Amino acid sequence: MNRATKQADAERWARVGLEPEQAAVAQRLGFRAGDIERLRRSTPNELDWPEIERRLRATADAVRARAAKRFTSWIAEGNTVAEAIAWLDAGFQLSAAWGWRARGFPTPQHAQPWRAEGYTAEAAERWTHTGVQHPAQVRELLRRRITADALWDITRYGVPLDVALDWLDRGFAPSAIPGWYELGFTPEQVRELGQARSLGHERLRYLLARGVPFATIVNLSTLTGLTWAEIDDGDLIAVIDMIPPTHRGTDPLRS
Incomplete structure (x- = not known):
């Protein structure tokens, strides 16, 4: 500490009414001039040095006791x-x-x-439970208007962070992404499905499990001569029957 700094420090202590020896005691206890000023302001009566010292020591003892208790608990927890x-x-x-x-x-x-x-x-x-590892990533995500809650709505279903971001960047709603990902679709394939998306995830899962080609699913309306709204479970079974038996499993829609 240079001479100018020492002088400024001494002046700060003098302004709160402490002599150099008293200031040294306060500093050894871990207090600064501002702490003394706040103490005086919080007390309606004028405080003399013995009372100030008593209060400072009591505060320091309480802080040490709390710290010791925390440290004991820290070790007791296996740290x-x-x-x-x-x-x-x-x-x-x-x-x-x-x-x-x-x-x-x-x-x-x-x-x-x-x-x-x-x-x-x-x-x-x-953020970190979505897979984000550094706040620098957060700044970029917020710039793209992607929130932690939106990411968690996707990644908690097992969708990797990079995959989730790819879907979001392509304009898909967070609530829709886990279902499409679980089916094994890419964003491009979902776009290609077009109106076939109206079949719903369960029917699409059923068709895929029975070996129905993706191109066939996309063209079901044309193949059956029905609108997408008219296609029912029986129509799906008929389509599956056109697929070689070696590509089919059990048919829960028949039960």
């Missing part, structure tokens, strides 16, 4: 001293470290990028 030091050195309180670890951030290196962007552990987890 290590080295892990505690790593979190503390990174600027986290142990209570906050617990929260980050519980949300899937095992080390301060995992949590720090998110905290630096202003995220809480809960807010960060909303």
Whole structure:
């Protein structure tokens, strides 16, 4: 600390009414001049130094007691001293470290990028459980107007993040994507289905399981001479009957 800095520091302590020796005690206890100013403002009566020192020591003792309790609990939960030091050195309180670890951030290196962007552990987890690993990705997704909730509506059904983003970029609604993905369709194939999409996922799944070619499904209306709204389960069975038996399994629609 240079002379000018020391002088400015001494002036700050003097403004809150402490002598150099008193200021040194306050500093050793971990307080700053601003803390003394707030203490004086919060008390209607004028405080002398003995009372200020008593309150500072009581506060410091309470903080140490809470910290000791948290540290004891930290070790009791099976964590290590080295892990505690790593979190503390990174600027986290142990209570906050617990929260980050519980949300899937095992080390301060995992949590720090998110905290630096202003995220809480809960807010960060909303993104990471979709597969997003870094807040830089979030900025890009938000620029594309893709929210964490929209992604979670897709990825929680087992759709990989990159696949989900591809579907979203092609204009598909989040609620529709898991069903098409589970059927094994690509976005291009869903587009090609055209009005055949009106058959619904269950009927499409049934036809695919019976070996009905994709091109046949797309042209069912033409092949049957019926509108898409008129096609019923019996018509689907008739189409399946045109497929060689070796390509068919049991027919639940017949039951």
